[in-house]
Amino acid sequence: MDDANPATITVTIANPNGLHLRVGKEMVYIANRFQARITAENLTRPSPVVDVKSILQIMQLQARTGHTIRISADGPDAHAALNALRELLAPAGSPA
Amino acid sequence: MQTFSGLIAAPGIGIGVIAVYRPAQAIPPHPAAAGSVDPDAEWRRFLAAQAEVDAELEQLCANPNSLVAEIFAAHRVMLHDKTLLDAVRANINEHGENAVAATFDAIADLSKLFTSFDDEYFAGRASDILDLGRRLLARLGAQVNRFELANLPEGTILVAEDLNPSELTRLSPDRVAGIALAKSTPTAHSAILARSLGIPLACALGHEILYLLPGGTAVLDGFRGQLHAGVDAAELRIFQRRREQFLASQATAIDHARAPAVTRDGVAVPVRANANSPKEVAQSIAVGADGVGLLRTEYLFRSRAAPPPFEEQVQTYAGFLAQVSAQLTVRALDAGGDKPVHYLTHQAEDNPFLGLRGIRLLIEEPEILLTQYRALQVAAAGGSSNVEARFMLPMVSTAEEIATVQRLLSELPSDLPPLRLGAMIEVPSAALIAQTIAPLVDFFSIGTNDLSQYALASDRTNSTVARMADPLHPAVLRLIQMTCDAGRAGNKPVSLCGEISGDPIAVPLLLGLGVTELSAPLPAVPLIKETIRTLDLDDCRRLARQALACPSGERVRDLLAQP
Numbered sequence: 302m303d304d305a306n307p308a309t310i311t312v313t314i315a316n317p318n319g320l321h322l323r324v325g326k327e328m329v330y331i332a333n334r335f336q337a338r339i340t341a342e343n344l345t346r347p348s349p350v351v352d353v354k355s356i357l358q359i360m361q362l363q364a365r366t367g368h369t370i371r372i373s374a375d376g377p378d379a380h381a382a383l384n385a386l387r388e389l390l391a392p393a394g395s396p397a
Numbered sequence: 398m399q400t401f402s403g404l405i406a407a408p409g410i411g412i413g414v415i416a417v418y419r420p421a422q423a424i425p426p427h428p429a430a431a432g433s434v435d436p437d438a439e440w441r442r443f444l445a446a447q448a449e450v451d452a453e454l455e456q457l458c459a460n461p462n463s464l465v466a467e468i469f470a471a472h473r474v475m476l477h478d479k480t481l482l483d484a485v486r487a488n489i490n491e492h493g494e495n496a497v498a499a500t501f502d503a504i505a506d507l508s509k510l511f512t513s514f515d516d517e518y519f520a521g522r523a524s525d526i527l528d529l530g531r532r533l534l535a536r537l538g539a540q541v542n543r544f545e546l547a548n549l550p551e552g553t554i555l556v557a558e559d560l561n562p563s564e565l566t567r568l569s570p571d572r573v574a575g576i577a578l579a580k581s582t583p584t585a586h587s588a589i590l591a592r593s594l595g596i597p598l599a600c601a602l603g604h605e606i607l608y609l610l611p612g613g614t615a616v617l618d619g620f621r622g623q624l625h626a627g628v629d630a631a632e633l634r635i636f637q638r639r640r641e642q643f644l645a646s647q648a649t650a651i652d653h654a655r656a657p658a659v660t661r662d663g664v665a666v667p668v669r670a671n672a673n674s675p676k677e678v679a680q681s682i683a684v685g686a687d688g689v690g691l692l693r694t695e696y697l698f699r700s701r702a703a704p705p706p707f708e709e710q711v712q713t714y715a716g717f718l719a720q721v722s723a724q725l726t727v728r729a730l731d732a733g734g735d736k737p738v739h740y741l742t743h744q745a746e747d748n749p750f751l752g753l754r755g756i757r758l759l760i761e762e763p764e765i766l767l768t769q770y771r772a773l774q775v776a777a778a779g780g781s782s783n784v785e786a787r788f789m790l791p792m793v794s795t796a797e798e799i800a801t802v803q804r805l806l807s808e809l810p811s812d813l814p815p816l817r818l819g820a821m822i823e824v825p826s827a828a829l830i831a832q833t834i835a836p837l838v839d840f841f842s843i844g845t846n847d848l849s850q851y852a853l854a855s856d857r858t859n860s861t862v863a864r865m866a867d868p869l870h871p872a873v874l875r876l877i878q879m880t881c882d883a884g885r886a887g888n889k890p891v892s893l894c895g896e897i898s899g900d901p902i903a904v905p906l907l908l909g910l911g912v913t914e915l916s917a918p919l920p921a922v923p924l925i926k927e928t929i930r931t932l933d934l935d936d937c938r939r940l941a942r943q944a945l946a947c948p949s950g951e952r953v954r955d956l957l958a959q960p
């Protein structure tokens with residue numbers, strides 16, 4: 302987690318298949334519950350900055366297990382959105 | 398003559414001319430711009446197509462195969478994805494395209510982007526995008542396949558890598574003499590549909606068949622799972638004779654379907670039907686089945702939030718008992734594994750085929766078991782018909798499981814006569830200890846689909862190894878024989894309800910091994926009955942001894958094919 306900027310987190314993907322279709326689908330469900338604009342970028346392999354509310358954009362991260370991605374949120378419920386996404390991608394207790 | 402061997406998927410012999418189906422381009426050519434476009438009307442057209450595709454995908458999500466359901470659930474999310482919708486809308490509003498062109502371009506751009514990815518998995522998702530695009534474009538009225546499946550000439554042997562159910566339903570059964578697939582499995586939807594349409598089909602024939610020259614004469618042998626190309630006149634006459642014999646015997650079979658099947662030496666063999674739905678139960682009398690030997694009840698439990706209540710089940714089973722002849726065998730819910738029921742199966746399993754499924758799940762959830770048993774018991778007691786109700790436990794692997802179920806059932810009120818209780822023999826351990834299980838039950842029912850995949854450690858839904866899961870492999874035949882021996886010693890009937898029971902060529906072998914009842918796919922029932930009428934059980938036993946001594950499943954097939 303990046304404490305310097307509370308509206309941004311970095312997570313290391315723990316899901317065994319990376320951000321494949323199923324996890325991507327879950328991310329979209331979660332992101333769409335929030336008003337905040339939420340974007341993500343893969344820090345491990347070059348990727349565009351993508352909109353987390355779109356599965357077709359999340360796929361463009363090409364994020365595999367062990368890749369680190371940065372997720373940023375901007376809006377009234379930004380913190381809650383990031384917490385929810387972190388819980389999905391790197392739940393407490395998993396190696397960060 | 399060049400012969401390709403694969404798997405038997407739908408019986409019959411087809412003679413005709415080869416047409417090779419290649420699903421043209423992945424997506425259709427760019428549609429011509431249709432003059433001036435009303436952007437609002439085009440967007441509404443797109444939204445209407447989107448809603449239709451959504452309903453289509455929702456139905457596909459009810460697929461019992463969880464993997465398939467999961468894929469279509471993801472396609473639904475893509476269908477509503479803002480990236481796709483924004484692109485379509487921009488193509489309509491900013492580029493003046495109609496709905497077809499706007500969708501085509503949006504899908505083509507996205508699939509091109511995905512194809513450029515380094516990562517193979519993510520690049521592969523382009524095929525999901527194209528699949529979704531084809532659905533949308535089909536709903537928008539665009540031409541989807543260059544090759545007109547609906548307009549094939551009469552007497553076509555259709556060769557394809559695979560056919561999906563929507564492609565298959567476009568075929569005209571009087572024009573397509575046979576289907577040869579490079580991939581796919583006998584349990585795929587295409588095979589089930591071909592059987593219901595009466596088109597002979599062989600699958601897993603290998604990719605070489607896609608390079609056969611269209612226009613040549615070929616024979617599709619659905620009884621042996623083979624495609625013969627480059628057939629000369631003499632060979633053709635032999636196949637024509639076999640085909641005529643088959644058609645004649647089928648016609649006789651349908652005429653005699655309702656008469657009992659009795660062997661030449663006077664032994665009556667009940668031939669029942671497998672049923673997956675109320676519709677199939679209702680059809681069982683029409684095909685002449687002596688009842689339903691396998692009623693799969695998963696459909697009752699799927700697509701709802703909680704198990705069906707007791708009263709509803711009583712009514713359902715009572716309705717079925719009134720519709721069948723002689724006997725109804727209800728299989729207890731066989732959930733778990735590849736047939737998840739979401740309110741019961743919570744945990745994802747790495748090896749669902751070896752996981753908490755069948756009787757194991759019922760023991761964990763005794764309410765389901767007891768409600769189902771009691772409902773059938775009440776329905777049977779309330780009916781005035783003389784149809785016997787039997788209750789069958791799926792996926793038994795140990796005798797303790799049956800003892801546990803009996804302990805659970807003993808807690809039910811004892812006001813009604815108990816149902817005849819049977820064990821499915823579909824796990825090798827159950828066949829190996831059939832002698833121990835026999836005294837605990839009233840009948841056995843051998844499920845050869847699962848028994849062969851477990852005995853040969855070959856996933857029957859995986860097309861690369863499915864052909865190893867051969868129900869005619871001598872290893873499987875020995876397990877069937879052990880089960881039959883234990884049944885005979887304990888004076889318990891032994892039914893067999895796998896797909897193989899619908900193959901007339903296998904029937905003499907199955908009876909020779911000691912199977913006393915068959916439960917076959919619905920359309921096969923008349924022919925199976927007619928086949929039994931030509932048999933003598935002593936000959937069948939001799940055949941079984943020879944088959945057990947064969948070194949491979951292939952040799953067993955050769956033996957069975959001998960006149």
